Amino acid sequence: MPRTALTVHPGDNVVTLLDFNVDDRITQEGLPLIGSIPFGHKAASRDIASGEPVIKYGVPICVASRAIQIGEHVHVHNCR
Amino acid sequence: MSITAAESLGFRGFMRPDGRVGVRNHLALVSTVALANRTAEHAASHFDRVRAAAGDPVLLICGEFQRGLQAGDARLQDEVLERLATHPNVGAAVVLCHDRRAAQAWATRLAAWPTPVEVLAVMDSCGVQHAIDRTVEALIRMDAMRAGFARSDCPFSSLSLALECGGSDASSAVCSNPAIGRFVDRAVAAGATVIVSETAEFIGGEEVVRAQSQSPAIAQAIIDRIAITESRMAGDGDHYRGVNPTAENIEAGLTTLVEKTMGALCKIGEARFAGCLGFGERPSTAGLQFMDTPFFSPCSITGMVAAGAQITLFSMGVFNPSGNTLAPTIKVCGNPDTLSRWSDGIDVGLAELIDGRIGLDEAGMRVRDAVLRVAEGELTHTERWGEGQFIIPRMLPTF
Numbered sequence: 001m002p003r004t005a006l007t008v009h010p011g012d013n014v015v016t017l018l019d020f021n022v023d024d025r026i027t028q029e030g031l032p033l034i035g036s037i038p039f040g041h042k043a044a045s046r047d048i049a050s051g052e053p054v055i056k057y058g059v060p061i062c063v064a065s066r067a068i069q070i071g072e073h074v075h076v077h078n079c080r
Numbered sequence: 081m082s083i084t085a086a087e088s089l090g091f092r093g094f095m096r097p098d099g100r101v102g103v104r105n106h107l108a109l110v111s112t113v114a115l116a117n118r119t120a121e122h123a124a125s126h127f128d129r130v131r132a133a134a135g136d137p138v139l140l141i142c143g144e145f146q147r148g149l150q151a152g153d154a155r156l157q158d159e160v161l162e163r164l165a166t167h168p169n170v171g172a173a174v175v176l177c178h179d180r181r182a183a184q185a186w187a188t189r190l191a192a193w194p195t196p197v198e199v200l201a202v203m204d205s206c207g208v209q210h211a212i213d214r215t216v217e218a219l220i221r222m223d224a225m226r227a228g229f230a231r232s233d234c235p236f237s238s239l240s241l242a243l244e245c246g247g248s249d250a251s252s253a254v255c256s257n258p259a260i261g262r263f264v265d266r267a268v269a270a271g272a273t274v275i276v277s278e279t280a281e282f283i284g285g286e287e288v289v290r291a292q293s294q295s296p297a298i299a300q301a302i303i304d305r306i307a308i309t310e311s312r313m314a315g316d317g318d319h320y321r322g323v324n325p326t327a328e329n330i331e332a333g334l335t336t337l338v339e340k341t342m343g344a345l346c347k348i349g350e351a352r353f354a355g356c357l358g359f360g361e362r363p364s365t366a367g368l369q370f371m372d373t374p375f376f377s378p379c380s381i382t383g384m385v386a387a388g389a390q391i392t393l394f395s396m397g398v399f400n401p402s403g404n405t406l407a408p409t410i411k412v413c414g415n416p417d418t419l420s421r422w423s424d425g426i427d428v429g430l431a432e433l434i435d436g437r438i439g440l441d442e443a444g445m446r447v448r449d450a451v452l453r454v455a456e457g458e459l460t461h462t463e464r465w466g467e468g469q470f471i472i473p474r475m476l477p478t479f
Contacts, residue, residue, distance in 0.1 A: 004435065006254060016250045016333070018434050020417070039417065040250030040333035040397070054335070057342035059284070062335050075335050 002028040003037075007045065009058035014042040014074050016056075034071045042074040054079055087270035087448075091455040093234035096168055097194035101238035103390045103408065103455040105171035106139040107223050109215070112161055112186065113146035115178040116202050123176075123215035130216075131223075138219060139405055141165070141470050146182070150476040160360040160472050162189060163386040165197065169406055171226030172196040174218045179203050196225035231456070237271030237366065239455065242384030242392040242407060243347050244277075246377045247418075248325075249332030249397030253343025255414020255433045255443070256395035261349030262444025263393070263451070264368070268351040273366045275357070275389055276348055277373040277380040279309040284338030285345045293353040294367075301356035305372040332398055347395055359473060360386035377402040379471040381409070391454055393447065399425060403462025406470075408454050411461060412447060425461050427454075 005015040005027040015031065022036040027043075037043050042056065048068040053060035062079040072078070094102035111120035124138040141164050149157060165173045172195060177183040183201035190197050198218045205211035243260060245252055264274050282289065286303050293299035325334045334340050354367030360383045363369045371387065373380040377400065381392055385407040392409040394402065399422040403409035413419055414430040423429075428450045432438040454460055462468060 008254070016254070018250065018254065038333065040415075042333065042335070056339055059287075059338065059342060061284075061339040061342070075333065076330055079335050 002026050003033065004028060005031060005043065008056055011055055011058045013044060013046050013048055013055045015045050016040065016042055032071045034069060035073055037073045044068045044070050044072050044074050046070050048074070087236045087266060090233060090235045091452050092231040093238065093455060094168070094171065094229045095232050095234055096229075100168040100388070101234045101390070102168040102171070103457075104169040105226055105229050106169055106406065107136075107219065107226050108139045108141060108165060108170045108173040108406075109176065109219060110141045110143075110161055110165040110173060111176045112143045112182060113178050114142070114144050116176045117142045119202050119208070119211045119215060120176050122212045123219060126212065126216050127219045139170070141406070144472070145474070145478060148478045149474065150479070153474045153476050156359060157472050160382065160386045163360055163362070163388070164406060164470065166190070166193055166195065167385065167406055168388065169390055170195065171229045172222035174215065174222050175199045176215055177201050196222055198222055235271070236267075239267065239391065239451070240273040240275065240387075240389045241267060241451070242275050242277075242381060242389035244377055244381055244384075244392055244402070245344050245347065245395040246400030246402050247396045247398035248329055248334060248340055248343060249415060250334070250343070251413075251415035251434065252395050252397040253346060255430045256397070256412040257343060257346035258440055259414070259430055259433065259443035259447055260347040260393050260395055260412060262440050263447040264347065264351050265349040266444065266448060268367055271366050273363055273369065273388070274351065275363070275369045275371050275384045275387055277371040277384055278375040279305050279372050280313060280375040281337070281341055281344050282306045283310050284341040288345050289353065292348065292351065298353050298356055302353060302370045305356065305370075309372075328398060357387060359383040362387050374473050376471070378469040379473055381407070382470045382472060391451060393451070396426070401425065401467055403460070403467040405463070405466065405468035408460045409462040409468070410447075410450050410454055425465070427460050
């Protein structure tokens with residue numbers, strides 16, 4: 001079952017997963033996901049280079065501490 | 081934002097002689113200092129045992145420090161306790177001080193107060209039991225006085241609402257906060273007062289403050305408070321703007337404070353700030369007010385309630401028990417997992433927002449309906465559990 005993912009702002013480079021189907025690997029919009037991403041967590045909606053800002057709500061919320069692939073979980077392990 | 085019939089009809093509340101309106105008619109017992117707290121606890125539990133059938137316990141508010149506080153902190157402690165004792169949800173109050181001089185000062189300050197209040201000094205008693213008995217007798221007298229208030233028609237504009245969030249996660253940002261935001265737009269349009277606080281959780285939201293203030297001066301006053309808090313937070317060597325949220329927030333998927341801030345700001349809707357208040361300060365106008373408070377919710381709620389908020393709207397992602405015994409706390413939550421596990425602690429569930437079964441307008445209406453039901457006497461879950469603390473911040477060392 002494809003996952004529910006919300007893009008809060010059109011300028012964002014992450015989506016927020018809003019369901020509990022963590023074993024599924026694609027969103028309803030067709031974004032392929034890498035690994036199990038929990039409810040409320042973020043996935044990259046495009047490749048984000050190391051040092052590039054992570055954008056949510058249309059504003060930079062943090063900076064990628066390493067290159068993040070499209071579909072990858074975005075959180076404290078790869079941001080600062 | 082148009083005002084619908086529900087807002088224009090208002091609600092049945094307790095009109096006080098000075099025109100303020102309560103949504104509860106509490107008998108409050110305020111102990112002004114820790115030295116008197118145990119006497120107050122004994123008196124309250126004795127009174128509640130005797131009057132158990134009435135099912136309406138004494139509302140106990142306990143101070144901590146008084147002596148040993150430096151000037152600004154001592155003043156704030158007194159002011160906040162006075163505003164709680166004279167809160168519109170209080171029908172009558174007993175104020176219990178330790179010494180006679182403090183009691184005289186309180187009696188002088190409250191002499192012209194229009195609702196019934198009696199001030200006692202523990203040290204005027206002849207023994208511990210006598211101190212308890214005198215306090216119980218004062219409670220019996222004040223209980224008879226508060227019975228003189230009955231509910232009557234009150235305008236919606238007499239409502240003052242505190243906004244709070246706790247256990248924030250991604251669902252807070254897309255469900256409970258924006259639903260409260262929709263309600264705030266309606267409430268402000270209908271002339272109510274809405275107070276939002278937790279200065280640290282505005283860090284990173286400065287552009288929103290600029291865009292949503294009634295004047296550049298108000299925006300600047302708020303932004304100055306945010307800058308002061310951020311510089312204080314930097315003093316312990318951490319960079320909170322980068323990575324701050326609590327372990328619980330991080331587990332729930334929030335990566336940084338800015339992400340948390342942007343989600344939290346959804347709860348002010350499209351309203352514009354009409355004022356910037358210090359801790360516990362009463363606003364001089366209706367509309368959306370910013371209050372400079374610490375981010376710990378029992379403390380920030382204390383400040384907003386001292387300012388006159390009669391009801392607290394509390395947005396949750398993961399569960400947070402926080403509430404306030406004086407201003408009923410309505411818990412609003414959109415996280416389906418939290419809703420299934422903590423149904424005995426949540427007043428408004430909004431899980432249908434996530435899969436699109438309801439929209440934000442309907443969610444805002446649910447919040448509005450809950451506010452009106454609670455304003456007319458429906459108990460919230462935190463009231464049923466007796467959940468709530470009064471915490472007054474201190475800025476300076478004590479001596």
